[in-house]
Amino acid sequence: MNVLQPYDDHNRALEQNVHPPSYVNPTPTGPYHLVVIGAGTAGLVAAAGAAGLGARVALIERDLMGGDCLNVGCVPSKGIISSARVAATAKAAEAYSVNVPGPIEVDFAGVMQRMRKARAKISRADSAERYRKLGVDVYFGGARFTASDTVDVAGTTLRFKRAIVATGSRPAVPSIPGLDGAEYLTNESLFSLTQLPQRLGVIGAGPIGTEMAQAFAGLGAKVLLVESDHGILSKEDRDAAEIVQAAIEKDGVRVLCCGRDLHIAQEKGIHLRLDSHGTRYDEPVDQLLIATGRAPNTESLGLETVGVDYDDRGIQVDDYLQTTNPRIYAAGDVCGKFKFTHAADFMARAVIQNALFAVGPLGKKRMSDLVIPWATYTTPEVAHVGLYPHQADEQNIAIDTYVQSFEELDRAILEGEQEGFVKIHTKRGSDKILGATIVARSAGDLISQVTMAMTQGIGLGKIAGTIHPYPTQAEAIRKLGDQYNRTRLTPLNKSVLGVLRRWNAGT
Incomplete structure (x- = not known):
């Protein structure tokens, strides 16, 4: 378990929670209503939710409970980002007329220790002991279906009425010449570092690569970010991605986009050799992070034995998250195109309903009904x-687009964070919100207001009538409601308002 390095007090506490060394698997006493394979976010939510509703539940985990999010994903990465943001604030203090004596120094070992301490504290919520107290039988070991109603874990057979596969995903490592002969990091090993790489190469400018490139630059590394597409965050709104790219470059990240003919050489260190915009580069780095996407964990589960179809994109499910075997469902990264912790959470909630409590088509929840936001935690966030x-x-959906720049937002001006915007798309001629992008220091928090409006059918015009505290960055969303309402002022409306104004003035 590379994540448990260094094996200090904090990682020992983590281990004691999410894979206790002396743990003994329970002995099954009968069939389970639900067997859940994988104790990441989707599996944990499904197991706790079903047990809380009275079901007999078994939860199987082959490694560490909490999955990627707790151990090698959201939690440790945000811990590091928090330290990098504090360092950036300290370095920018002079612009706010705050004098910090001496140079800013980052203790990288201390940053990582702080992260491990916070991760261990958070791990209590995902612990085997907590789930045992919730009424869940927790098993450690590899799981494999042996029949449509049985699964083997560490030599023990569990019988079930329904099963959920929630085995998550792992880093997808691309086929790059020379990579097999080089030492490299993924998100599964990055957070075990105790020394700052002086020169860090990052391949892949998606969310993970971009976040970590900026964070490590903020902590003092010289970072080279390589991307095969034109620009970073290729799936995002281009206006948003360009603002983020300018920000990370300002923070010291060197970006080589449109990278072609990439080769990795291990020669007195690691060398990245590639073409970018007509120039050939040979860049030495001390450590290399591969951040080029995710691959579903479908191996060794015996899915073929029970007629569950899957491919390199994951397990195939219908809109109710049911696999091609009607007794078996899937949730989270192993089957979803939205590979986010919060998506896995709500997929699991839907699966509990569909697998255990729906009667035929009655009471079933559709995956397509979920309104799923996401955020990349750079500074600014998108x-x-x-x-x-x-x-x-x-x-073939016609839309209207409304944009509020932070250059015209009082709170953003006061905080010196004017590089950002809120952009909302509505159905043409109406205030029905169809989508939104936000670029701001706290965009991940702000997007929830728009998500709630979409989920509850609240139109942009209604948001205009919702009082927001002044001054806040959230005011940008209300101002877009004002923009929409001004489009409703047709010549006839203006005429009527003029008559009313003149009549009132005359009285």
């Missing part, structure tokens, strides 16, 4: 929910 304009075009 967050999105719903449709992008190109997706609306592909679906």
Whole structure:
């Protein structure tokens, strides 16, 4: 378990919670209503939810409970990002007329120790002991289906009425010449570092690569970020991605986009050799992070034995998250295109309902009904929910777009954070919100207001009538409601208002 290095007090506490060394698997006493394979977010939510509703539940984990999010994903990465943001604030203090004596120094070992301490504290919520107290039988070991109603874990057979596969995903390592002969990091090993790489190469400018590139630059590393596409965060709104790219470059990240003919050489260190915009580069780095996407964990589960179809994109499910075997469901990264912790959470909630408590089609929840936002935690953050304009075009949906720049937002001006915006797309001629992108220091928090409006059917015009505290960055969303309402002022409306104004003035 590389994540448990260094094996200090904090990682020992983590281990004691999420894979206790002396743990003994329970002895099954009968069939389970639900067997859950995988104790990441989707599996934990499904197991706790079903047990809380009276079901007999078994939860199987082959490694560490909490999955990627707790151990090698959201939790440790945000711990490091928090330290990098504090360092950046200290370095920028002079611009706010705050004098910090001497140079800013980052204790990287201390940053990582702080992260491990926080991760261990958070791990209590995902612990085997907590789930045992919730009434869940927790088993450690590899799981494999042996029949449509049985699964083997560490030599023990568990019988079930329904099963959920929630085995998550792992780093997808691309086929790059020379990579097999080089030492490299993924998110599964990055957070075990105790010394700052002086020169860090990052391949892949998606969310993980971009976040870690900026964070490590903020902690003092010289960072080279390589991306094969034009620009970073290729799936995001281009205006948003360009703002983030300018920000990370200002923070010291060197970006080589449109990278072609990439080769890795291990020669007195690691060398990245590639073409970018017509120039050939040979860049030495001390450590290399591969951040090029995710691959579903479908191996060794015996899915073929029970007629569950899957491919390199994951397990195939219908809109109710049911696999091709009607007794078996899937949730989370192993089957979802939205590989986010919060998506796995709500997929699991839907699966509990569909697998255990729906009667035929009655009471079933559809995956397509979920409104799922996401955020990339760079500085500034970029967050999105719903449709992008190109997706609306592909679906022949006409839209109107409203934009509020932070250059005209009082709180952003006061905080010196004017590089950002809120962009909301509505159905043409109405205030029905179809999508939104936000670029701001706290975009991940702000997007929830738009997500709630979409989920509850609240139109942009109604948001205009919701009082927001002044001054806040959230005011940008209300101002877009004002923009929409001004479009409703037709010549006839203006005429009527003019008559009323003159009549009132005369009285």
